[in-house]
Amino acid sequence: MARQYLRDALDCADKFVVGRAIDSVPPGAEAAMHIIRNLPISLWREELPKYKSLLNAVHELQLSYSAFLVGAQNLDTTLTQFVRANNVRRGYAQNMDTHLISYIIARLQGFGQDEILPWINYGIEKSDGWLEQDLNLASDDQQIISKHREYSNLRKILMIKLDALIGELNT
DSSP: OHHHHHHHHHOSOOOOOSSOGGGGOOHHHHHHHHHHTTSOHHHHHHHOGGGHHHHHHHHHHHHHHHHHHHHHHHHHHHHHHHHHHHHHHHTOOGGGHHHHHHHHHHHHTTOOHHHHHHHHOSSOHHHHOHHHHHHHHHHHOHHHHHHHHHHHHHHHHHHHHHHHHHHHHTO
């Protein structure tokens, strides 16, 4: 029964949510975790040897999901501090922080300015280019780059674990 629920949950395309890093959990991983979060996977791995390969894939997804959340939170924390300091210096209110955090994350992930601005812009970019200015500063900040590299790697690993689980479910 849980196997079919997992198949259904994983039958969704990956999409990248432009926002905080923590918001970019692949939808399949989030849906799968919703199903398996309270299941005794470790116990089942020991007691159901016939399903060990599948249960190992589920366990690997759990571990990867947790690691991703930690990496995403670390990036979010680092960016929040960076952005707040820059926006205070600029005299911008805290409600402007989310725009800049979203912009930096999306640009570091390889999205173009034209792809991002419709999602986060309220006419402010055209006034003085502050989003691009702070992206350049963030790109020079080794702590941000290091946290982003870790986050990106953890997201890729999570996607690999999702694919492995899908493969196990289809065998």
